[in-house]
Amino acid sequence: MKASLSVAQIIFIDGGIWKARQIRHWSNYWLLHNALPISFQGKHQKTVRLIDDEDVAEKCHVWIRNQNYKVTPIKFKKFIEQNLLTQLGVSKKKTIDVSTAVRWLHILGYTKQRQKQGVYYDGHERADVVQYRNKFLSDIFEYEKLMSRYEGENMDWILPDLAEGEKEHILVTHDECIFYSNDGQRGVWAKNGELPLRKKGNGKSIMVSEFLTEIDGRLKLKPTDIEQYPTVPAEAREYLEPGKDREGYWTAENVLNQIKTKAIPIFEILHP
Numbered sequence: 001m002k003a004s005l006s007v008a009q010i011i012f013i014d015g016g017i018w019k020a021r022q023i024r025h026w027s028n029y030w031l032l033h034n035a036l037p038i039s040f041q042g043k044h045q046k047t048v049r050l051i052d053d054e055d056v057a058e059k060c061h062v063w064i065r066n067q068n069y070k071v072t073p074i075k076f077k078k079f080i081e082q083n084l085l086t087q088l089g090v091s092k093k094k095t096i097d098v099s100t101a102v103r104w105l106h107i108l109g110y111t112k113q114r115q116k117q118g119v120y121y122d123g124h125e126r127a128d129v130v131q132y133r134n135k136f137l138s139d140i141f142e143y144e145k146l147m148s149r150y151e152g153e154n155m156d157w158i159l160p161d162l163a164e165g166e167k168e169h170i171l172v173t174h175d176e177c178i179f180y181s182n183d184g185q186r187g188v189w190a191k192n193g194e195l196p197l198r199k200k201g202n203g204k205s206i207m208v209s210e211f212l213t214e215i216d217g218r219l220k221l222k223p224t225d226i227e228q229y230p231t232v233p234a235e236a237r238e239y240l241e242p243g244k245d246r247e248g249y250w251t252a253e254n255v256l257n258q259i260k261t262k263a264i265p266i267f268e269i270l271h272p
Contacts, residue, residue: 050088051104059084060108064189071110071189077101110189143169150214170271172219172263173212176250178242180205207240207250211263216270225269232269236262 004023008015029037050056063079064071077098085094105111123129146169149158160168181203211219220235238258241247 049107051107056084056088057108059087060104064108064110069188069190071105073098073101073105073189076105080104105189109191111191113188113190140171143171147171148215170213170215170267172267174210174255174263175212176207176209178205178207205242207242209238209240209250209255209258211236213267219263219266219270221266221269229269232265233262236266238262 004020007023008019012019026036077096080101081095146160146162146166148160148168151158162168213219218235218237221232226234240250242249
């Protein structure tokens with residue numbers, strides 16, 4: 001081993017352990033075959049990426065521009081499989097992986113970029129908010145002892161261990177959300193410095209106010225309950241088209257009315 005290492009250091013500029021091992025291999029091969037092993041260096045099959053072809057790249061650029069910044073790797077993958085390969089004369093059905101589509105987008109100079117909006121101030125750490133949050137967590141911890149749990153892959157229903165006189169509690173959550181007509185995909189595939197301009201206004205909107213429970217999902221009557229209680233609303237959800245010239249604005253009075261006329265009557269029917 002020392003001899004092969006010395007020879008490697010004399011012959012090669014970067015002679016080291018690997019080169020010494022090769023010298024020993026060649027020596028053993030010569031003793032057995034009276035010839036050196038055939039070198040396959042430079043004889044492997046050469047593969048050229050389709051995306052490196054200028055015509056292929058141009059076809060991809062044209063298709064991407066026609067998508068108006070709505071390109072996704074999955075859409076690009078379908079374009080390659082269903083259109084591009086056919087145009088190139090590939091008759092046999094070929095598929096590529098999504099990761100290949102992502103790599104091609106990067107080669108073409110496109111990256112996933114996020115369109116940013118204005119500054120948002122998060123007041124979650126205000127002293128009064130922190131104080132209320134701590135009280136809420138303390139209260140909900142006690143209430144959870146009286147609530148059912150859903151565990152496991154099948155979400156098995158586990159009833160609470162109630163003492164005499166205690167009743168099961170069911171958590172009802174409420175949320176509101178506004179959807180705008182100009183809401184769109186935040187992330188787009190684009191070249192650096194070529195992000196599309198977003199419309200300044202949000203456009204028309206619709207506000208949704210909804211109640212949910214773990215056991216029921218959306219707070220709504222079952223079909224049999226609808227027939228039995230025709231005067232009770234079928235669901236607690238409410239819509240509003242906000243705006244001065246539309247249906248006005250959602251206020252605390254609207255929420256209270258929704259709770260009194262919809263959420264409570266429906267809940268009492270579902271959980272008498």
